[in-house]
Amino acid sequence: MLEWLAFPLAIGVAAFIPKGKMKDETVIKQIFENKGVCIKRDDVLHYPNLKKKIQGEGYTTYLFSMPYGLHTEDIEDVLPAIKEALQKEVEIEVDGLLKIDVFHEQLPKKWDYEESLVRPGTWEIPIGKNHKGILYHDFEKYCHLLCGGVTRFGKTVFMKEGMNTLILNNPQDVGIYVLDLKAGLEFYKYKSLPQVKEVACDVFESAELLNQITQDLKNRELYFREKGYTNIVDTPIKKRTFIFVDEGAELSPNIVKSKEAKKYAEFCQAALSEIARIGGGLGYRLIYATQYPTKEAVPMQVKMNIVARLSFVCATGVASKVLLDETGAEDLPSIPGRAIYLVEKKRTVQVPYIDDKMMFTMMEERKDDILNVKPSGNNPTDNRPSRNRKD
Template sequence: MLSTIGVSLLLSAGLLSSIRTENMSDKNKIEKIFEYTGTHVKGLNGNVKKCQFIRKAKMENGTEYVYRLPLGLPYKQLQHLNKNIGVFKDGLHKNVEVEFDGGMLHLYVYETDLPKKWEYKEVVPLLKNKWNIPIGKTHKGLVWHDFDQIPHMVVGGTTRYGKTVNLKGLMTSLILSNPHDVEFYIIDLKEKLEFGKYEKLKQVTQVAGNPKEAADMLEDLRKRIVKMMQAFGACGYTNITETNDNKRIFVIVDEANRLVPQNRHDKDKMFCQEMLELIACIAGGLGVRLIFCTQYPVSKTMPRDVKQNSDAKMCFRIQNKYASAVVLGEENGHAAELPDIRGRCMLVQGPNLLEMQVPYISDKTMNDLLVDYMKGARKDVTPDEAETGENTIEFIPIGDA
């Protein structure tokens, strides 16, 4: 499996400028960057082992260059190469993606930019009855995210750059893919301004608009989690994927920075923080997924346990590299360098780092796609089922299902 690395060694603006202006091929520029960044190994006898060019291949919108890394290249040096893809972008004056596959380095040099906007309606025909949904586009095509493989996600970014639109797209995809099995608890700390209108959806148990409502809602969910843990323990299960239960519960938090306690008497906010950390730490195996979103990412607004247990991290354009690193990981300032384009973000997905454009979904499109799922609108939903959203847990071993 490819794990993406970027390049993060600092080169002077003068050196990068000289590479750009010199009349040389992209291949020679890449090798010049290797030279300047010290991407080589010096032997005891003074010999220098360099990256060995293997091949190049034309792509639809660019060229792939493949190099074999020198044996013995320190892992820390590869980590340094993971800090700033801008070294290659600035040096070649083109869009570049860099991936590390074992001892091989793949550089994808693109002649075109990512789309500045693409419509959510392109997603709809691709949706299937699964928890793996398309979430964006890179130069290579669609990016998919499987919430059964990576259950929790944190999202950051400055207001009006796409966070809430992205949440609405994720929510719509999950409902269209799994209308009978997905359930939402939503904390919309804009007093339900964005998500209150969707509280009538069959799949939405509750929308909380302030910390007091959020605390009450999370207390109800805590009681369900305790029962689920007891049921799992009685059957000897540790993960919902081992069972026949297709139900998944998503907790969406928008504007999570408003849940930060101001003092120790802020009981509701303190309880919310504790519950969100509990969900991130232990509830993923029970089928509870957390999507935690904030426009003001600093360490106190991003609980450590939430961040550490969320292997998917998405950051839209952000004010500075520190805020970017809070969301994406140590020293990862890429989101502060994103172009001024709504919907453009950096994604950390397990070991991979990608720049992508998320689909745009308007409120009208979301309403049109989900209108049949409003409580009472569907004939195959009983009134009791629509009102309570309750589910019973009856496990059957998967082999017998």
């Protein structure tokens, strides 16, 4: 019979580790024993067993076999204890074997954006730097992105970095709409760029803008049906439309005050849910950010249709669960730009820093490409004019 052993600890894990210099793998094994990470079978305790040690550039990988009955959650529960005992950054992954990466250097506390991060002709933006290199998010593969965390720790900086990259990557083919619910203080200054089609600054302007976008979405559905298209990545259409939502909680009916504003907020959430649900295949990409990651602030249809997540430090484990479907973001260090990027697995990164001055400098250097945009029709993602839907 298998049973999970959870030994109560009266004092910290570090107190159970013998003093003096110990190898990292010995410390990890000791923590497994101290925390009761094992299975009892036939009165014998079975712990994860070290199978292989691989030396990488700047990190060491330890591969453990897992006794049947242990789960990923059991291992992740002891990750903070391993980090504390080793005083190093650690990442854990379970894929058949338990893989523990121990990094010998800390991530930088700040990392400035530079134009070498641009990948012209792609829809990729740099998410951040981790110990193994620079991670990019590809909007052709993962259409939407959910972003959250407490204020002043990097959400808006990340969104500006993303907008800057998308414009430099594809100045002729990107259309950007921004719902800047901070009264337009962050993004309204970019409204003069031909790539930035509109910036809404409150719930009323957001509803009007989202009404326009959803009508364009319906027109695009008609056009795709007539052409026999299923997914834009398999068509000759080059243009993509990005909708940035900075502080989506301000579109929550539970937060706005007046009855009229509540009705507009309900429409906004329904429209954003529609974009998240059906917009990806039609060329619409949603980047939704909020500092209040609650069920009310992140509509369920938005969350369910966004695979990729980026979480900066969260105030609580509950907030982390809303963003990542699990805890962990509340344990991030209080470093602006430090975040967890989740697609197939969680990876801790330092997001590149950018400010308005840096953005305008880069765009000035590329102004011929950025300002000389070929005229397009009414449809934000295509040169063809929109067609009125017949109901």
